[in-house]
Amino acid sequence: MNYTFKWSVLWSGQSGTWLLQGLITTLELSAVAWVLAVALGIVSGALRTVPLPPLRWVATFYVEFFRNVPLLVWMFFWYFAVPPLLPRPAQDWLFNHGAEFWAGTVALGVYHGARMSEVIRSGIGAIPRTQFEASLAMGLTTFQAYRLVILPVALRLIVPPGTSESLNLLKNSSVALTISVAELTFQARQIETYTAKAIEAFSAVTLIYLVLCLSIATIMARVERAYAIPGLISRTRAVD
Amino acid sequence: MMRTLSLLLAVAGLLTATPARAQDTLDKIKQSGVLTIGTRTGSPPFAYVNRNNEWVGFTIDLVEQLVKPPVEKAVGKSIKIEKKESTPPTRIPLLTSNAVDLIAGTMTDTAERRQSVDFSLTYFYTGAQFLVKKGSPIHGINDIAGKRIASQQGSTNAKIIREKYPQAQLREFPDQPAAFQALLQGQVDAYTNDGIQLYGLKGKAPKPDDWDVVGDFYSEEPYGMAMRKGDAKFKAAVDAGLKQGLESGKYFEIYDKWFGPKSELPYPMTPQVKAYLMKQIGK
Numbered sequence: 001m002n003y004t005f006k007w008s009v010l011w012s013g014q015s016g017t018w019l020l021q022g023l024i025t026t027l028e029l030s031a032v033a034w035v036l037a038v039a040l041g042i043v044s045g046a047l048r049t050v051p052l053p054p055l056r057w058v059a060t061f062y063v064e065f066f067r068n069v070p071l072l073v074w075m076f077f078w079y080f081a082v083p084p085l086l087p088r089p090a091q092d093w094l095f096n097h098g099a100e101f102w103a104g105t106v107a108l109g110v111y112h113g114a115r116m117s118e119v120i121r122s123g124i125g126a127i128p129r130t131q132f133e134a135s136l137a138m139g140l141t142t143f144q145a146y147r148l149v150i151l152p153v154a155l156r157l158i159v160p161p162g163t164s165e166s167l168n169l170l171k172n173s174s175v176a177l178t179i180s181v182a183e184l185t186f187q188a189r190q191i192e193t194y195t196a197k198a199i200e201a202f203s204a205v206t207l208i209y210l211v212l213c214l215s216i217a218t219i220m221a222r223v224e225r226a227y228a229i230p231g232l233i234s235r236t237r238a239v240d
Numbered sequence: 241m242m243r244t245l246s247l248l249l250a251v252a253g254l255l256t257a258t259p260a261r262a263q264d265t266l267d268k269i270k271q272s273g274v275l276t277i278g279t280r281t282g283s284p285p286f287a288y289v290n291r292n293n294e295w296v297g298f299t300i301d302l303v304e305q306l307v308k309p310p311v312e313k314a315v316g317k318s319i320k321i322e323k324k325e326s327t328p329p330t331r332i333p334l335l336t337s338n339a340v341d342l343i344a345g346t347m348t349d350t351a352e353r354r355q356s357v358d359f360s361l362t363y364f365y366t367g368a369q370f371l372v373k374k375g376s377p378i379h380g381i382n383d384i385a386g387k388r389i390a391s392q393q394g395s396t397n398a399k400i401i402r403e404k405y406p407q408a409q410l411r412e413f414p415d416q417p418a419a420f421q422a423l424l425q426g427q428v429d430a431y432t433n434d435g436i437q438l439y440g441l442k443g444k445a446p447k448p449d450d451w452d453v454v455g456d457f458y459s460e461e462p463y464g465m466a467m468r469k470g471d472a473k474f475k476a477a478v479d480a481g482l483k484q485g486l487e488s489g490k491y492f493e494i495y496d497k498w499f500g501p502k503s504e505l506p507y508p509m510t511p512q513v514k515a516y517l518m519k520q521i522g523k
Contacts, residue, residue, distance in 0.1 A: 099427065196355065
């Protein structure tokens, strides 16, 4: 109907502090979850291509199980279903020391780890099989071949889809508000509650997400250029 | 080509011709034949999905039996009530964006909210308390320092605790089922909300006797139905319905159905609450 904009709600009162706190929580949550996701992704992505069937099965199970269930369900799973498995004192300690944050981090990291795994597997798949065979012929073990030859090349190849996946992770961190993690979107709702100015609060948060994602994309584009292997990755030539 | 073009133009014409913003609520209802209310799915007995999977409740009955007739009279035709889920963080945006016409759930009428929406007459009166496990050391608002307290994000009681009792560890959940689950499992020590809602939850718990509603009201929560601001004609129709209900006693019949001795959740109306409700219609 007749909505009057009042942008000052964003810097008057506690809104500024809340947005900042939310931003910090979002960054902490995403950073820890990202490290977890990349680690899980590299390990399971590599395992899915090794010539040992049982290891491949384990990795395939992990990927299919975790990426095919909605993230929201994983949030509830890690927050509501996992702690009761611990002894009562451990539960109490955890609940007093940010169980919400850690449940959210693990949920996000494990879920995106499964998705990251597919990205890394496709990177490995893009490397000619002969490189692996040549490494073995040079006397490297399978582990050495992966660590020294296959993964360093694959990780360079997957920077663009990896960036996409990382940005998804950052944005998906907002789902953690369902288990009461006070991240950026939570704070937008908080401001909305106090001021009833939803459009202003959500515009501010949209802008913050946009700036965050654009900065990450820019940094990753530089990383891609800096580490490109001449002849293998030709980013600028692709359009010609 | 010409046909595609004229079709496009027709669609564009339709889109621009729909006066989505410039009409008042009664006109909107008249055109669509539907009164859309924003209500709750997990707040028994006000509005919830019951065991037979029906969306029912005290507030929904008030709308269907008391508010609907005067609105129908005002628009001059019979209308349908459509229900949409609305939670504390989403309800005001849903209203201002025209997605719903009336918030009829468990919304407290506060001075701050009155700056963005209009409220009907008060149709229920309660106050915030705590739901705890039997034998808990929490007996009221003065015992919550250092304790993990769940609340619903966007509720008035969350705000009071945040501002006046910062020693408590406040955990805010977007909806009641998640907060209640956290209490059931021990993630939090207490769940705070309006007393009547806590009684409703206690009744729905696997073992109701294991839980207690404790503490004096530490806030006053008069429930009102919220409408878009400045829509005097629609507000008059809604208020007329509630007023008629209070005068004719129909309101008390509906109250008895949901809170009477035979209901799932007996909650006898105190004389003070009755006096408060009747004072609104000058009695």
